[in-house]
Amino acid sequence: MIPPEAPENIPGNTPPAVSVCLEVLKNRSDFLAAARARRQATQSMVVQARNRHDEEAHVGVGFTCSKKVGNAVARNRAKRRLREAARTILSENGQPGWDYVLIGRAEITATRPFDLLQQDLRDALHRLHAKP
Numbered sequence: 836m837i838p839p840e841a842p843e844n845i846p847g848n849t850p851p852a853v854s855v856c857l858e859v860l861k862n863r864s865d866f867l868a869a870a871r872a873r874r875q876a877t878q879s880m881v882v883q884a885r886n887r888h889d890e891e892a893h894v895g896v897g898f899t900c901s902k903k904v905g906n907a908v909a910r911n912r913a914k915r916r917l918r919e920a921a922r923t924i925l926s927e928n929g930q931p932g933w934d935y936v937l938i939g940r941a942e943i944t945a946t947r948p949f950d951l952l953q954q955d956l957r958d959a960l961h962r963l964h965a966k967p
Contacts (some may be wrong), residue, residue: 860897
């Protein structure tokens with residue numbers, strides 16, 4: 836059975852803007868390029884950022900957690916929290932044409948209160964984009 840189409844005139848029925856501007860990094864070369872660029876460590880994560888210097892207006896974002904974070908369950912929990920923080924913060928504070936890689940930290944990323952996790956990401960972005 837095919838589900839009925841949702842009416843387009845209902846408020847809140849539009850796709851989130853974050854899906855339009857964020858693009859998930861999937862290639863190893865993108866992660867390596869970000870690793871060679873700027874980085875900013877916070878209490879709950881490390882943020883690597885690079886300017887692509889191209890005309891594409893999207894914000895690239897990647898997530899990684901090493902085995903130092905814990906077993907597969909702990910790594911996946913940390914990455915889920917990083918994804919949600921990126922979805923809310925990078926849509927507002929990320930700069931188009933930049934790639935960001937968020938790296939989880941052992942035991943802290945999965946347990947830090949979510950509002951502090953978001954604030955850590957905001958602070959890291961502010962420091963990364965500050966004029967030297």
